[in-house]
Amino acid sequence: MTAPETPPSRSAVSAVLRPLGYTGRVRITDGPLADRIADAAETYLGMSPDDVVHGFRLQAGLPAPGNPMTGWSSRTSQPTFGQWVSGLARLGVTAGVAEASQRAVDLVDAFAATVGDDGDARMGLYGYEKLVCGLADTALYAGHEDALALLGRTAEWASRTFERARPAASPNDFAGGRIGPASHARTMEWYTFAENLYRGWLAGADDAVREFASEWHYDAYWDRFLTPPPPGQPWDVPTWLHAYSHVNTFASAAAAYEVTGEVRYLDILRNAHTYLTTTQTYATGGYGPSELTLPEDGSLGRSIEWRTDTAEIVCGSWAAFKLSSALLKHTGEARYADWVEQLVYSGIGAVTPVRPGGRTPYYQDLRLGIATKLPHWDDWPCCSGTYLQAVSHLPDLVYFGDDDGGLAVALYVPSTVSWESAGSTVTLTQRTAFPVEDTSTITVGGSGRFRLRLRVPPWSEGFRVSVNGVAVDGVATPGDWFVLERDWADGDVVTVTLGAGLRVLPVDRWHPNRVAFAHGPVVLAQNADWTMPMSLPTPWEMVDLDAAFERGEGLRYAPVGVGTARLPLGELRPLADVPERVPYRVYADLDDPRIV
Ligand SMILES: [Zn+2]
Known part of the structure; x- marks a missing residue:
């Protein structure tokens, strides 16, 4: 069998990593993402x-x-x-x-x-x-x-x-x-x-x-991202702008890069990604309270004191997927899957699906005190369009091919992929119950020498790889690829231990004790139905989290503190598992818990 012929391309640049979802050779086979699709x-x-x-x-x-x-x-x-x-x-x-x-x-x-x-x-x-x-x-x-x-x-x-x-x-x-x-x-x-x-x-x-x-280029905005600020200085970019469309506009800069090959557009994309992920996003990867971009002055942390429209999460996820996909494709750097992963588990992956008749998720609510999931008040809003686009794009975020016949694994989800390597077809089958379990098992179908790259997530502690039960030496730097290059035999089994654990995530540096809890990429929500908000001694960095929580079934974490008889400390579980209308809290002021 020969490799399928690639149609002549009008692109001025060749991809460093080729996403494989639109070749039709990736399938998400099981689990919450397959159900969502x-x-x-x-x-x-x-x-x-x-x-x-x-x-x-x-x-x-x-x-x-x-x-x-x-x-x-x-x-x-x-x-x-x-x-x-x-x-x-x-x-x-x-x-x-x-x-x-x-x-x-x-x-x-x-x-x-x-x-x-x-x-x-x-x-x-x-x-x-x-x-x-x-x-x-x-x-x-x-x-x-x-x-x-x-x-x-x-x-x-x-x-x-x-x-x-x-x-x-x-x-x-x-x-x-x-x-x-x-x-x-x-x-x-x-x-x-x-x-x-x-x-x-x-x-x-x-x-x-x-x-x-x-x-229709937006040079007046894009050019402000040509160079990042000196370390410690804020970005010199305008703010209080419509958030989703001011992320979505970078998909236009990405398209301009594909068509013209001008490197300045790639610089803009890289810097915009850094700006957005370091100054605009919450723990879930969502951004844009009241649909606005914010100055770097603690506005992000303050935004959750009042409003329920914390992040336009569906359109927002789609725009972030496109920016991240372009950067993965054109730079090949693993870290550009990090924002994608946040949103897959805690952004679009945590919303109630669009329902027949047009009831549609829109805003993610991260308010302090009490928050809820509600659909948009009108049927078929913008997010009913981007919902289908983002969900149908999920398989394209999992596997990437390189020029040498190798494969890169960006997300750990139950799935299959096939691709051509040195003239023969190779398949991988990934089986995993991550994030509930901490391992993923990847079985090779076919044989030959190729490079398999495994993304080491930024939250990983103790990322380990074995092949056929034998531990493999390698460099596991969070935010980078773990590289396995060898002669593969049909039936080889790669086992990846991801190293996910409980994490504390301050909303911004102006609010060090205003935090969300996460297990790996999974943002946890505390049950807020007649419960006390989370509190911990501060600085919380000195608290032994293993002693502060008891892990229950799945990704449930019960605070060991007792609260009061009338208002116990509520249990934490993945935000994705919270049904509509049930009150929850994602953020809490550890040193100043508020009930309402
Ligand atoms: Zn929308």
Whole structure:
């Protein structure tokens, strides 16, 4: 068997690590992520295609069978239509759901019939940007060439009609829309537009689409990330901006890097990643209280005193996945999977799934005192689009191929992968109950010499590897790869001990005793149903955590302190396991516990 032929690429750069999810050769086979993928397939394939395009058909004066949708989609499904199409096309290949690929094609064709002869998609920039994504992905992942023709036609219309004001976002205009009676919705979040136009061109669309993309660069913001500040100094970047879209805009910088090969974009991506993960994120990987970026002055820690809308967790996870995926691909550095892992376990991986009818998770609540999981108050919000995209992207985050026929394992989840190494097909089967258990077992199918790289997570203490029961010497630096290069035989078994344990995570350096607890990457939530908040002697660094908690079943941790008879100290369990409406606490002031 020969390696499958790679189509000619328009990319100006070659990847250091190639993510394998979109080759269709990765499957997540078991566990909570597999359940989430299966549930998303069922929910989104359960939507009536006639309902989804109902509003578009009415707008175009066509017969419109089916029913109007609700919430954000009550007029048309414009706010998320393109993302649903994108997610279905992705699911088709990353999870092998053939019906999803076909649904993406059918929706594109039904929509195409509503587009005017002049290419009028009848959308503002916000909806059209997402449509472009859906068209690019239907071409890329479902092989539907007509989608590229539709992209060319509508992009020509957009190029003729879209406003070009492109104001940089500011605290008074935090999403860059020109606030005016008629114009706001047409330019909002314009700085996210280049990404999918570039991706459309990379997928084969006309050169005019590339040209149009280049008009939407956000240099005024991106360039502020060209150089990091001197050690100890704050970042010189504007703040109080719309958080999700100011992370999502870096996906446009990543696309600009792929298309132009200009290294400055890679520098911007690296520095933006450092900025975001060191100044903007909570323990869960979420960011953006009230959807805002924050100055480095303790605002992050203070934000959990008041608001319930701590992080737009679904859109936020998707934007972080894209930035991290680009950096993994173009730098090959293991540490760019760290933020992904946080969100997989405690961000999007901890939300109640989108339900049939459009009930959708949106904000993660990390308030002090008491917090709850609630769906968004409107059906089918933005996060109903990014939910399917992020969930369908999960298999692409697990395995990466390198140029020498080797493989890198970024996440420890039950899964399989196959790839070509020195002309022969090799498979790996990963079995694990991590994070409840601390090991993962990887079985090799096939043989040959290749390099297997295993990510050492940043939280790991005592990462160990054995092959066929024999311990392997190697360097296990948290945030880097552990490298195994050898002649592999069919049936070889690699056992990885991950070294996860209980951790204490202060929200920021201005609030050293305002902390969350985590087991490895899994953020724990304390039961807040008639309980006292956690407290510990401070400085907590001097406390023996093994003595302060009793580990129970799974990842449950019971504080050894007693609280009061009426208000005992509540037990901790993974945030992902907390049902909707049940009160919990992720953060606590250890030296000043508050009850309400
Ligand atoms: Zn959202």
